[in-house]
Structure formats: C-alpha cells, structure tokens
Amino acid sequence: xxxxxxxxxxxxxxxxxxxxxxxxxxxxxxxxxxxxxxxxxxxxxxxxxxxxxxxxxxxxxxxxxxxxxxxxxxxxxxxxxxxxxxxxxxxxxxxxxxxxxxxxxxxxxxxxxxxxxxxxxxxxxxxxxxxxxxxxxxxxxxxxxxxxxxxxxxxxxxxxxxxxxxxxxxxxxxxxxxxxxxxxxxxxxxxxxxxxxxxxxxxxxxxxxxxxxxxxxxxxxxxxxxxxxxxxxxxxxxxxxxxxxxxxxxxxxxxxxxxxxxxxxxxxxxxxxxxxxxxxxxxxxxxxxxxxxxxxxxxxxxxxxxxxxxxxxxxxxxxxxxxxxxxxxxxxxxxxxxxxxxxxxxxxxxxxxxxxxxxxxxxxxxxxxxxxxxxxxxxxxxxxxxxxxxxxxxxxxxxxxxxxxxxxxxxxxxxxxxxxxxxxxxxxxxxxxxxxxxxxxxxxxxxxxxxxxxxxxxxxxxxxxxxxxxxxxxx
Amino acid sequence: xxxxxxxxxxxxxxxxxxxxxxxxxxxxxxxxxxxxxxxxxxxxxxxxxxxxxxxxxxxxxxxxxxxxxxxxxxxxxxxxxxxxxxxxxxxxxxxxxxxxxxxxxxxxxxxxxxxxxxxxxxxxxxxxxxxxxxxxxxxxxxxxxxxxxxxxxxxxxxxxxxxxxxxxxxxxxxxxxxxxxxxxxxxxxxxxxxxxxxxxxxxxxxxxxxxxxxxxxxxxxxx
Numbered sequence: 001x002x003x004x005x006x007x008x009x010x011x012x013x014x015x016x017x018x019x020x021x022x023x024x025x026x027x028x029x030x031x032x033x034x035x036x037x038x039x040x041x042x043x044x045x046x047x048x049x050x051x052x053x054x055x056x057x058x059x060x061x062x063x064x065x066x067x068x069x070x071x072x073x074x075x076x077x078x079x080x081x082x083x084x085x086x087x088x089x090x091x092x093x094x095x096x097x098x099x100x101x102x103x104x105x106x107x108x109x110x111x112x113x114x115x116x117x118x119x120x121x122x123x124x125x126x127x128x129x130x131x132x133x134x135x136x137x138x139x140x141x142x143x144x145x146x147x148x149x150x151x152x153x154x155x156x157x158x159x160x161x162x163x164x165x166x167x168x169x170x171x172x173x174x175x176x177x178x179x180x181x182x183x184x185x186x187x188x189x190x191x192x193x194x195x196x197x198x199x200x201x202x203x204x205x206x207x208x209x210x211x212x213x214x215x216x217x218x219x220x221x222x223x224x225x226x227x228x229x230x231x232x233x234x235x236x237x238x239x240x241x242x243x244x245x246x247x248x249x250x251x252x253x254x255x256x257x258x259x260x261x262x263x264x265x266x267x268x269x270x271x272x273x274x275x276x277x278x279x280x281x282x283x284x285x286x287x288x289x290x291x292x293x294x295x296x297x298x299x300x301x302x303x304x305x306x307x308x309x310x311x312x313x314x315x316x317x318x319x320x321x322x323x324x325x326x327x328x329x330x331x332x333x334x335x336x337x338x339x340x341x342x343x344x345x346x347x348x349x350x351x352x353x354x355x356x357x358x359x360x361x362x363x364x365x366x367x368x369x370x371x372x373x374x375x376x377x378x379x380x381x382x383x384x385x386x387x388x389x390x391x392x393x394x395x396x397x398x399x400x401x402x403x404x405x406x407x408x409x410x411x412x413x414x415x416x417x418x419x420x421x422x423x424x425x426x427x428x429x430x431x432x433x434x435x436x437x438x439x440x441x442x443x444x445x446x447x448x449x450x451x452x453x454x455x456x457x458x459x460x461x462x463x464x465x466x467x468x469x470x471x472x473x474x475x
Numbered sequence: 476x477x478x479x480x481x482x483x484x485x486x487x488x489x490x491x492x493x494x495x496x497x498x499x500x501x502x503x504x505x506x507x508x509x510x511x512x513x514x515x516x517x518x519x520x521x522x523x524x525x526x527x528x529x530x531x532x533x534x535x536x537x538x539x540x541x542x543x544x545x546x547x548x549x550x551x552x553x554x555x556x557x558x559x560x561x562x563x564x565x566x567x568x569x570x571x572x573x574x575x576x577x578x579x580x581x582x583x584x585x586x587x588x589x590x591x592x593x594x595x596x597x598x599x600x601x602x603x604x605x606x607x608x609x610x611x612x613x614x615x616x617x618x619x620x621x622x623x624x625x626x627x628x629x630x631x632x633x634x635x636x637x638x639x640x641x642x643x644x645x646x647x648x649x650x651x652x653x654x655x656x657x658x659x660x661x662x663x664x665x666x667x668x669x670x671x672x673x674x675x676x677x678x679x680x681x682x683x684x685x686x687x688x689x690x691x692x693x694x695x696x697x698x
Contacts, residue, residue: 252557255556256529256556256557259556259576259577259578260484260487260556260577262577262578263484263487263556263577263578263579264484264486264487264490265578266578266579266580266581267486267487267490267491267494267578267579267581268486268490270490270494270580270581270582271490271493271494271497271581274494274497274498274581275497275498288486292486
C-alpha cells in the first residue's frame with residue numbers, strides 16, 4: 001500500500017482522519033443541540049398560543065353557562081406560510097371549536113398535558129395539549145359553575161427543520177474549511193519536521209571509502225528522534241572504517257612483503273643471465289634462485305595460514321571439535337620446535353600439572369604454541385631457557401605462559417606485536433627469518449576459541465606471552 | 476666509479492653488487508642497515524648511492540635527509556617496494572634523484588645508475604668526447620681518431636673517471652677513493668702504473684698528449 005510506505009503520507013492521513021472525525025462529531029452535536037433548543041422554544045410558543053386561544057372562549061350572555069369561541073380576535077399563525085392548527089374542548093359539551101384548516105379525520109384523544117411530534121398526511125407537527133384551563137370571561141355574581149377547557153395547539157415543524165438544516169450546513173462548511181486549513185498546515189509542519197531526516201540521508205550519501213565522516217547540521221544532530229539512529233550510524237561507520245583500513249593495510253603490507261622476495265629472485269636470475277657463465281656458475285645460480293623461491297613460498301604459506309586463521313576466527317568455518325588435552329598439544333609443539341631450539345642452543349622447559357581438557361582442533365593449538373615458541377626461541381640468548389607453563393584455576397580459564405630471557409620488547413612496540421607484518425626492529429626478524437606473521441596467526445586462532453593473548457616484558461628480563469582459554473565454554 | 480648500496484636483504488644487495496661490478500666495472504660497497512649506510516656515506520665519497528627504504532636502525536628516508544643536510548651532492552637512487560604517488564613525491568622532495576620500484580629489472584637499474592653518475596658530473600651524453608678521444612660508457616669502448624683502443628678493466632675505470640671530469644685536476648687519492656671499494660688496501664703507486672699504461676695506449680701514434688700530470692696535485696684529462 002502506498003500510504004504505509006511514506007511517513008509523511010501516514011502522518012498527514014492520521015491528522016486528516018482525526019480532524020474529519022472531530023468535524024463529524026461537531027456536526028452531529030451542533031445539529032442535535034440546535035434541534036433541541038428550537039423545539040423547546042417552539043414548545044413554549046405553542047403553550048402561550050394555547051393560552052391565547054383559551055382567552056378567546058366566552059360565556060354566552062344568557063347566563064346559561066354555555067360557551068362560544070370568538071375567533072374575530074384570533075392572532076396570526078407563528079409561520080404564516082404554514083398555518084397552525086388548534087381545537088378547544090369543554091368539560092360539559094366536548095369539542096367547542098376547531099381551526100378551519102384542521103385536517104379531516106385527525107382526532108386527538110384526551111390525555112395529560114404533553115408536547116409531542118405528530119405526522120399527518122406527511123406533514124410533521126409539534127403538538128401541545130393544555131388542560132384544566134379556566135374560562136377567563138367571568139363576571140361577579142354568576143350562578144352557574146365555571147367550566148375548564150382543554151386546548152390542543154399544533155404547528156408544522158417545517159421551519160424548525162429548515163433552521164436545523166441551515167445550522168448543519170453552516171457547521172459542515174466551516175468544518176470543511178478548517179479541515180482544508182489543517183491539511184495544509186499539517187503538510188507544511190510535517191515537511192519541516194522531516195527535513196532533518198532528509199538532511200541525514202543527504203549526508204549519509206556522501207559517506208564513502210574516501211570520506212568516512214558523517215557531517216550533520218546542528219538541527220539534525222539535535223533532533224531527539226534521530227539521535228539513536230545517528231549514534232548507531234556513527235558507531236557503524238567507525239567500525240567499517242576500522243576494518244576497511246585494516247584490510248587496506250593488509251593488502252598494502254602483503255604486496256610490500258611479497259615484492260622483496262620477488263625482487264631477490266628476479267635479480268638473481270637476471271644477474272645469472274648477464275653474461276655467459278660456466279656450468280658450475282649456472283648450477284650455483286639456479287640453486288640460489290631455488291632458495292629465493294623457497295623463501296617466497298614460505299611467505300605465501302604463512303599468509304594463507306593467517307588468512308585461514310582469520311576466516312576461522314570470523315566464524316566462517318564450523319567444525320565438530322573433540323575434547324583434547326592442552327598439555328599434549330604443548331608437548332607436540334615442543335617436539336616440533338626441537339630442531340630450531342637445538343640450533344639456537346636453547347632449552348625448552350615445559351611445566352604442566354594434570355590434564356587440562358579443552359574443545360579444539362589440536363592442529364590449531366599446536367600452531368599457536370609453535371608460533372609462540374619459535375618467537376621465544378629466536379629472541380633467546382645462546383644457551384638460554386624458554387619456559388612454558390600450563391596452569392588452570394578452578395572455574396577460571398586455562399593459562400599457558402611462554403617466557404624467554406632475551407632482550408625483551410621495547411615498550412612502544414608491545415601494543416603492536418600481534419599486528420600483521422609488524423616488526424619492531426626489522427633487522428632482528430630479517431636475521432631470524434620471521435615474516436612478522438606468526439604472532440598475528442596465534443592471536444587470530446586464540447580469539448577464534450574465545451581466548452585472549454597478551455605480551456608483556458617478563459619481570460626480570462625477556463618477554464612473556466600469556467594465552468588464556470575459557471574452559472567453561474568448551475566443557 | 477664507486478657505488479654504495481644500502482639494502483638489508485643480503486641476497487638482493489649481493490645480486491645488485493655483482494651486476495654493477497661485472498657489467499659496469501664499478502667498485503661497490505654494501506651496507507646492511509641505515510647506521511652502517513650513513514657511516515659509509517659520510518666517510519667515503521661515492522659517485523652514486525642506491526638506497527633501500529625499509530631499513531633496520533635508520534630508515535632510508537632518514538638517511539637520505541641526513542646526508543642531504545650534511546651537504547652531500549652524491550646522486551641517490553631509491554629502491555622502494557611502495558609505489559604510491561605520495562611516497563614517491565616525498566622521496567623526491569627529500570632529495571632523492573630517481574627511484575625504482577621492486578621488483579625491478581637489473582638492466583634498468585644499471586642504466587639509471589649510469590645516467591645518475593653522468594648527470595652528477597655534468598655529462599649528459601653517454602659518449603664522452605675529449606678532443607679526438609671518444610669513450611662510450613654504455614658498451615665500455617674507447618676510440619681515438621677512429622682507432623679502437625683496448626684497455627684492461629682497471630685502465631678503463633681510471634680513464635672513465637677522468638673523462639667524466641675533463642679539464643679538472645684529479646688527485647691520486649680521489650682516484651683511489653672512487654675506484655676501489657671499502658675492502659681494498661689502497662696503494663697510490665698502483666694509480667701511477669695505470670696512468671702510464673693508459674698514456675702508452677692512448678698517445679701511441681699521436682702527437683698530442685691527453686693525460687697531463689700536475690706535479691704534486693694529480694692528473695688532468697684534456698685536449
């Protein structure tokens with residue numbers, strides 16, 4: 001329905017319909033009240049006319065006590081166009097007289113004093129009956145008993161009806177004019193009232209990937225009804241902008257990180273082709289190119305792993321998971337990192353205390369531990385010890401702590417270590433062969449399981465990474 | 476000519492250095508981080524610097540600003556993985572003379588390096604002419620009056636350096652500075668050997684001497 005799709009149309013319809021109802025009610029009440037008033041006035045007039053008629057009844061001069069009606073003094077009708085009707089009854093001899101225009105066949109029975117409506121021959125009348133009216137024509141010393149009269153007086157209702165109709169037409173016309181004025185006023189008021197909404201829409205249309213700011217005029221911003229909408233729009237835009245910037249940074253970083261190994265590989269091959277070489281030189285060159293390619297391949301693998309971890313973290317994948325022992329995954333990770341640790345002359349000390357069961361894919365957890373261990377081993381001094389501790393408090397999360405005794409992380413780098421491609425000091429990671437992705441992958445995976453990961457400098461020396469996994473969620 | 480490469484990716488630095496040595500006969504020093512790069516740039520005189528931007532210790536932009544503030548006029552070719560307009564503009568405004576985005580072509584790198592060296596010495600043409608002597612820096616050939624002269628690699632390097640600065644007195648120290656990289660022991664009498672070899676090959680069959688000795692100061696190449 002068209003109406004239901006426009007706020008403006010709906011508001012105007014509401015205003016107009018309520019105004020129309022009001023006008024109809026007013027019309028009804030006005031007509032009803034006018035009618036009542038006019039009829040009451042008419043009744044009073046009829047009664048006084050009846051009394052006038054009574055005044056025209058006289059005794060005959062013969063002292064018999066008989067009555068006659070002196071119609072020479074009869075006053076004019078209330079409405080000359082529609083003459084009144086009347087009849088006079090006496091106690092003793094019944095009907096004394098009737099007006100000349102009394103309709104043939106109309107008989108009104110005796111009864112109490114009363115006003116009522118009567119339709120005769122399709123003409124509506126208002127009728128009044130007055131009884132026990134004494135004959136006014138009375139002289140001193142009369143011997144006969146005085147008589148009482150009953151007078152019926154009726155007037156056609158046509159004039160009253162006309163007046164009521166005129167009042168009705170007047171009220172209806174006035175209502176129509178007011179209704180029209182209300183409609184125009186409502187149209188203007190609602191259009192003005194909805195302007196802030198329109199401005200909001202215009203400004204919202206200006207928001208783009210280049211301009212994330214929602215700039216609103218003060219009156220729009222201060223509109224009470226729009227405030228929750230504007231607030232949620234601003235929050236949503238901020239979230240979108242953050243994820244857009246992150247995405248763009250990731251693309252930029254990824255492109256940048258890929259360019260260097262590609263440049264190395266390309267330069268290796270080009271310098272090989274620069275001039276004729278011996279087959280030994282070619283062999284060595286191809287070997288070098290292969291090594292460059294392997295590095296590139298490793299970087300791609302890491303990037304894919306990160307993409308997969310983040311996708312999993314965003315809930316794009318759902319898997320059926322078994323309860324596994326966190327300690328076992330730590331042992332497996334220590335086993336996998338063994339060679340690297342040995343080449344760094346670093347020992348790994350794993351402290352566990354009873355099974356800690358958690359619902360997860362063991363591969364995911366091992367990858368997290370492996371990345372954290374690699375990091376710890378790389379930054380450990382020669383002959384150093386990396387300490388891993390798995391603890392759980394009753395009702396609390398499982399806590400897995402990795403501590404090395406290396407140089408630690410500069411405080412200004414601490415908030416960034418889990419960012420993709422972040423390398424506080426490029427020389428260290430370049431030398432240690434990292435891509436700046438291991439910790440980002442660990443964070444994505446830990447968060448996928450509803451956990452948290454933090455980095456801090458260890459109390460004495462080195463770095464401490466703490467992973468907390470919520471046990472109640474998975475058990 | 477002597478080139479400084481500041482690049483933290485050792486394989487890339489090595490490939491560039493090898494290419495410059497093999498196909499241009501330049502002396503090449505390599506610095507693996509910004510600090511070392513700054514130290515080398517300040518303690519030696521280079522004919523061109525190839526500078527990576529993402530460097531440990533001190534990034535390329537800082538290094539560039541530092542050497543320009545110190546008044547060095549050595550041409551700088553920046554190697555960058557970022558090719559956004561903003562960063563290119565910032566680079567050129569910071570005093571870079573040219574830039575190449577990674578991954579680049581070694582041939583292009585070589586050509587741009589040579590062009591920067593020429594322009595740095597006020598020689599726009601790749602073929603240097605002093606009187607009837609012609610030195611082609613692209614394919615490294617020397618001719619005098621249509622006679623092709625065959626030179627050893629070191630003789631060519633000495634002549635190329637002198638030919639880039641015709642009419643100027645070039646000291647033995649300057650020649651040593653620009654012809655040998657950091658790792659070589661420098662003996663000034665080696666220069667005398669090359670100069671006498673060059674004189675013999677260039678002036679053979681000609682009545683006009685091109686290389687002149689200024690006693691106690693050095694050598695001039697002029698007609």
